[in-house]
Structure formats: C-alpha cells, structure tokens
Amino acid sequence: MNKRKIYPILVLILVVAVYGYEHFLKTEEATIIISEGKKTKENTNEFFLPTSTTGQIVHHKGYSLSYSEPHEQAEWVAYELKKSQLSNTNFDRPYFEIDKAVKTGAADWKNYKNSGFDRGHLCPAGDRRYSKEAHDETFLTSNISPQEHNFNAGIWNNLEQKVRYWASKYDGVFVVTGGVLKGNMETIGYERVAVPNQFYKVLIDTNSGKTKMIAFLMPHENSNKPLYEFVVSVDTIETLTGIDFFPELDDALENKLEASNSYKDWSF
DNA sequence: CTGGTGCGC
C-alpha cells in the first residue's frame, strides 16, 4: 500500500479515536450527574451550591466542587452532612485517584509525595462514613489541598469534628470549604499545586428552626486558640475569594446572615 | 481522629 492510500486511513483512525475519547468523557460525566438523581431547588445539595469563579463545577454523589485548574485544586467543595449520615464505620483508606470528572485534568497525587504536606481532605472522609462508596469517593485528588500536618491534624481537625457535632445537634448542616486561592502561594510537585495561606469553612443550618450561618477563616498553621476566635462573617470570605456562597437564598435573609460575625446561635 | 513513610511481593 502506498502513502497516498494509507494517509487518509490513518487520519480517519485518529479522528475516530479522538471522537470516541471525547464521547467517553462526556458519557462518564453525564453518568455521574444522572446518578445523583433528580435535583430540584428543594434539594439542598443544589440549592446551596456557591457560585464558581472558574466555570468548572463537578458533581459527585457525595459532594460537589468547583475546580481551579491554575491552582490544581478545588476553590470550594460543598455537601450536606445529614445527621443520618453520621457513622463510625471504619473503612480502609484507599489510594488517592485522579478525578476523571475534572475535564481540565485534576492533580496527580504524586505532586504531594515527599512534599512535606498532607493530602488534606476538603470533604472529610470522616463525614462520608455511611457507605464505602461515599468514603472512597472522598479520595479523589479534586477533593484535597496541601495542608501542613500539624494544621490538618490539629485545629482543622478540631473544626471538622465540631461540624460533625453540629450536624448531630442541629439535624444536619450544609458545608462549604476550601483554601483561599489568592496572593502569593508556595507550590508543590510537577503540576505546581498551590499551597493556600488560609482555609475557610462556611456552614448553613436550615433544619433546626430559623436559618443560621457561621463562617471560619483560619491561617494555614496550627493553633491552640478556641475555634470561635476564627469566626468571621460570610461576607468577609466572599470578599476574599470572590465566591458568592448562598445566591439562591432570599436576598434580604442572605444579606442579613452573611453580614454577621456572631456565633451566639452555634453551640461550642 | 487527621495523616505520613518504608518494605516486600
């Protein structure tokens, strides 16, 4: 067979392969979204999603996220922690996997190897112990951020445990968490995963009477201070990150709750 | 609980 005959065939194979791969990616993503079931505005998982500053929102069964490709991590991860989901089941920790649902390519876990930083969960594995599937799903690289071990196992861990306490006490809470991806940041690994200088967590409770919010902003370092010392208004975090946290909420209520840095409604 | 490294197969 001469070159004139073989080139069109090679081109055809290439086109089919690329199309097939794209189709595979879209099919996989669609499956993930459909697998969450019908979403309505009454479903808090959708209702309380923040805005994305990056244009790439990914839905998993147990949480949703907005991925920032330049920083190789999520700008936020959001999920509802229901009281009924609290569990002490001990699943083995699986290996981290690159999140294939991130179209631009989620970070490789190898970036973290020997970096000196923890692979810090944003949606904690401890919040998804109600099934092995949900637990394993938190071990996607789109759900982690580089964290100092003393911070992750220290005050950040304390805050995560407090969230579980509140989920129990207030019959569930909706959680949004992430690193502040602004300013000069150290990077790790060949993909230059950014190391945030601050981390935040925003909570809303709509299940125990009147709607209430609380937000935390923590420097990326361990601390022995009490958790309430890190409470700020939601507005403060919105200004820092450019994220609008509860856009679907009634405007008057949203404005009032997000301006407050009071923690009187939350039991420490 | 939150994580890590090293070793053998």
Add this chain to the structure above:
DNA sequence: GCGCACCAG
C-alpha cells in the same frame, strides 16, 4: 501497584 507494619500530632 497493592497490602501491611509502623510512626506522628
């Protein structure tokens, strides 16, 4: 790559 032992805050 996977399972397992062992370590740290």
